[in-house]
Amino acid sequence: MKCFLIAVLIVGGMAVATAAADLDEVVARGELVWAADQEGGGPHVFPDPANPRQLTGFEVDLAALLAEELGVKPRFQQGQWDRLPLLLGRTADCVINGIELTPERQRDNHCSRPYFAYSLQLIARRDGPIDALGKLAATGPKGRWRVGVLTGSAAESVMRSRTDLEVDVIGYDGTIDSLEQLSTGVLDAAVMDDCIFTFYADRFSRLRTVERPFAGGFYTILTARDTPRLSAAIDAALGRLIADGRLKALYDRWDLAGRQQMLLLRDAGEVPIARQKSLGELCRDTLPLLIRAAGMTVLLSCLSFPLAVGIGLAVAVGRMYGPPLLKPLLTGYVEVLRGTPLMLQLYAIFFLLPKIGLALPALVAAIVALALNYSAYESEIYRAGLKAVPPGQFEASLSLGLSKWQALRHVLVPQAVRIVMPPVTSDFIALFKDTSVCSAITVVELTKRYSVLALSTGRIVELAVVTALLYLCMSWPLAMLSRWFEQRLERPAAGHGLTEG
Amino acid sequence: MITVSSLTKSRAHVRVLEDVSLAGAEGTVTALVGPSGSGKSTLLRCLNGLETFDSGGITVGGHRLTPGSHAPALLERLRCDVGMVFQQFNLFAHLSAVNNVALAPRVVLGLSSADARARGLDLLDRVGLRSFADARPATLSGGQQQRVAIARALAMRPRVMLFDEPTSALDPAMTAEVLEVIVELARDGQTMVVVTHDHAFAKRAASHVVELAAGRIARQGPPADVL
Known part of the structure; x- marks a missing residue:
C-alpha cells in the first residue's frame, strides 16, 4: 500500500510538472494546437475525399476561425477520440472534436461555452425488428438487445444509464464501427449523434433512423484547468463568432441547420460540476x-x-x-x-x-x-x-x-x-x-x-x-x-x- | 541371416562403398574393422536402412533392401528385427532408464505399460543396471548409458544386433563393462555385426572378421587369419 501511494505521488507529481501552455505562450508560438480524431470523424474532422492529405470538417473551419480570433495559425493534432483530453497540456492547447458537455468533463477540464447542439439518434436496420425506442424496453427473441455506441461518448453514458431498457451496450473505438456491425447483423441497434449518422447515411443503405432524436446536449471545447487566460480567450472568441453570425454561416455551409443551432445555443444552460470522490x-x-x-x-x-x-x-x-x-x-x-x-x-x-x-x-x-x-x-x-x-x-x-x-x-x-x-x-x-x-x-x-x-x-x-x-x-x-x-x-x-x- | 551382395554407394561423387559382399549366418558375430573413413559405419547403417545405397542388395533378418529409397513401412518392420547401438548411446534424455527400454515395446509392439516395464526391468537386470531403473540418462556414467542402450535395442527381441563403435566414447574401465555385455550376448547366440577398432575384442568375440579399406573389402575370414 505504501509503494502504491509513493507511485501515485511520483506519477501525479510528473503530471503536475508539465505545465500547460497558456494564452501568452500560444500567441508567442503563433500556433493554436487543437486535438481531434479524424478516424470516422465526419462531419466534424475528416480527410477531404477529394484530397485525402487535406483535413476538412466543420470543426476544422471552427478551429481556423478561433485561431484567427486569437491572432495565430491553427495546427491539428491527431489523437484517439476517447483519450483526447489526455493531450491537453502535453501536445495540444485545446480539444475541438464533438466533446459533449457533461458534469465530469466540467470537473476535470475547462469546458468552453457550447458551440454546437447535438441530438442522440437511435439507428436500426430497415428490415430489423427495432422500429421504436420503446421496443428496447422488452427483451427480443435472442434476449437482450445489442446496442453499439462510441466508447466514451454521451451516447454510451445515456444508454448505460437507461436501466429501463433491456440492452447490452457495446462500446466501439471508431465512430462508425457500430454502423458496420449493425449492417452485418451483429448489433440490433446503434445510438450516435444525429449529425454523424446524417453524414455517413449514404454508405449504410440498409440502415435508417428510428423515430426522432430522444436526447441531446452541447459540444464544448476543452482546455486545461491551468490555462485560464486561454480558456477565457476561447470563450470570448466563440461569443464573437456567435454574435456576428460567422458561426451560423459556418453551420449553414455544412448543412447543419445554422438557424436552429443558434436558437439552441442561445438557450444553452449551465451544467452542474461533479464532486471529486475520495x-x-x-x-x-x-x-x-x-x-x-x-x-x-x-x-x-x-x-x-x-x-x-x-x-x-x-x-x-x-x-x-x-x-x-x-x-x-x-x-x-x-x-x-x-x-x-x-x-x-x-x-x-x-x-x-x-x-x-x-x-x-x-x-x-x-x-x-x-x-x-x-x-x-x-x-x-x-x-x-x-x-x-x-x-x-x-x-x-x-x-x-x-x-x-x-x-x-x-x-x-x-x-x-x-x-x-x-x-x-x-x-x-x-x-x-x-x-x-x-x-x-x-x-x-x-x-x-x-x-x-x-x-x-x-x-x-x-x-x-x-x-x-x-x-x-x-x-x-x-x-x-x-x-x-x-x-x-x-x-x-x-x-x-x-x-x- | 545377413547377406550383402555387390553393394556400392557414392556420396557427392565419392565412392564410399565399392562392390561389398559378405554373409553372416544365424548366431555368428561379424566384426567390421578398418581405418577411419573406410566405410565400416556406412555399411552398418545401410543394414538397417538409416542410409540408402546405389546398387547391389541386402537381405537382413528376412527383409530385403533394394537400391534407392526404402518404403517407411518396410523399414519399420525391418528395424523391429534389427536393433542398433550407437557410439554416442543416444538415450532418450527425457525418459528414465527403464522407460528408455520400455518405450519401443509399448509404442511399436503395443505392449501394456506394465508388460513393457517388466520387460524393461528384466533387460536392465541382464545388463546389471536394475537398481538404476528410474535414473535419468544424464545421471549415469557413459558405460552405464551404453548398457542401457544395449538393453533398449534388445527390448524389441531383434534377430540381428548392430553395434556402431560401441566403446569408442568410453574410457578403458567402462569399455570393459560394455564389452562384457556384448561377449555375453555372443555366447547366448545373438547374431551381431560390430564395427570396432578393438582387435583384441574382435578376436575374442567375433566368428568372422571383415576388414574394409577405402570402401572395399580388403580381407575377410576367421579372426585368426585376418587380424
Whole structure:
C-alpha cells in the first residue's frame, strides 16, 4: 500500500510538472494546437475525399476561425477520440472534436461555452425488428438487445444509464464501427449523434433512423484547468463568432441547420460540476469492475494460448517433417500472421468475416485472432526447439522401429517442449497483455475497463496504478508457475545416485 | 541371416562403398574393422536402412533392401528385427532408464505399460543396471548409458544386433563393462555385426572378421587369419 501511494505521488507529481501552455505562450508560438480524431470523424474532422492529405470538417473551419480570433495559425493534432483530453497540456492547447458537455468533463477540464447542439439518434436496420425506442424496453427473441455506441461518448453514458431498457451496450473505438456491425447483423441497434449518422447515411443503405432524436446536449471545447487566460480567450472568441453570425454561416455551409443551432445555443444552460470522490470511494466503486474485467483478460489468454501452442506445434512439425507440398503453405501462414499487426487481424476476423456470412461473437473472434497470431510465433519457437534436439535422438527412435510420427510424438516433441519452456512462458505473459487490443472489437478486458473508468471518473493516475497492480498480480504467479514447471521437468528422477560403475 | 551382395554407394561423387559382399549366418558375430573413413559405419547403417545405397542388395533378418529409397513401412518392420547401438548411446534424455527400454515395446509392439516395464526391468537386470531403473540418462556414467542402450535395442527381441563403435566414447574401465555385455550376448547366440577398432575384442568375440579399406573389402575370414 505504501509503494502504491509513493507511485501515485511520483506519477501525479510528473503530471503536475508539465505545465500547460497558456494564452501568452500560444500567441508567442503563433500556433493554436487543437486535438481531434479524424478516424470516422465526419462531419466534424475528416480527410477531404477529394484530397485525402487535406483535413476538412466543420470543426476544422471552427478551429481556423478561433485561431484567427486569437491572432495565430491553427495546427491539428491527431489523437484517439476517447483519450483526447489526455493531450491537453502535453501536445495540444485545446480539444475541438464533438466533446459533449457533461458534469465530469466540467470537473476535470475547462469546458468552453457550447458551440454546437447535438441530438442522440437511435439507428436500426430497415428490415430489423427495432422500429421504436420503446421496443428496447422488452427483451427480443435472442434476449437482450445489442446496442453499439462510441466508447466514451454521451451516447454510451445515456444508454448505460437507461436501466429501463433491456440492452447490452457495446462500446466501439471508431465512430462508425457500430454502423458496420449493425449492417452485418451483429448489433440490433446503434445510438450516435444525429449529425454523424446524417453524414455517413449514404454508405449504410440498409440502415435508417428510428423515430426522432430522444436526447441531446452541447459540444464544448476543452482546455486545461491551468490555462485560464486561454480558456477565457476561447470563450470570448466563440461569443464573437456567435454574435456576428460567422458561426451560423459556418453551420449553414455544412448543412447543419445554422438557424436552429443558434436558437439552441442561445438557450444553452449551465451544467452542474461533479464532486471529486475520495480514494476509498473510488476504489470501492471501480475495483469490482476492474476485477471483473481482469477475469476477462484471464479468460481470453487462458483460452487462446493453449490453442496458439497447439496450432504452433502442428505448424512447426508440418514445416519440418510434413509433405513437401505443405511446407511453403505453412511458411506462408507463419509469415503472413507474423508480418501483419494483430489489430488488423482482429478487424479482419470481426468486421470482414460477417460480410461473407461468418459472424463470430466478439469473444470468439478475439480468441481466434489471438490464437492465430500467436500460433505463428509459437511455431517458430517450436521449430527452434525441435532443431535443438540432437539428431541422434531421431535416429535412435527410428532404429527401434518407431515411425516418424511415433518418434515425434514420444521422443522429439516431449524434449522440444522442455527446451522451449522459457520462451513460451514469456510469450504467454506477452499475450496476456496483448489481450488489451481486443477492446477494439468491443471485448471489455482490463485495459479497456481502465480507460473507460479513468475517463469517466477523471482519476487517470490512481486507476492506472491499481490496474498495473492487477496485471502484476496475474502475471507474477504465472511466471512462478512456469518456473516451477520448468524445474520439475529438469529434475532427475529421485532415488538413485552414481553408486555403481 | 545377413547377406550383402555387390553393394556400392557414392556420396557427392565419392565412392564410399565399392562392390561389398559378405554373409553372416544365424548366431555368428561379424566384426567390421578398418581405418577411419573406410566405410565400416556406412555399411552398418545401410543394414538397417538409416542410409540408402546405389546398387547391389541386402537381405537382413528376412527383409530385403533394394537400391534407392526404402518404403517407411518396410523399414519399420525391418528395424523391429534389427536393433542398433550407437557410439554416442543416444538415450532418450527425457525418459528414465527403464522407460528408455520400455518405450519401443509399448509404442511399436503395443505392449501394456506394465508388460513393457517388466520387460524393461528384466533387460536392465541382464545388463546389471536394475537398481538404476528410474535414473535419468544424464545421471549415469557413459558405460552405464551404453548398457542401457544395449538393453533398449534388445527390448524389441531383434534377430540381428548392430553395434556402431560401441566403446569408442568410453574410457578403458567402462569399455570393459560394455564389452562384457556384448561377449555375453555372443555366447547366448545373438547374431551381431560390430564395427570396432578393438582387435583384441574382435578376436575374442567375433566368428568372422571383415576388414574394409577405402570402401572395399580388403580381407575377410576367421579372426585368426585376418587380424
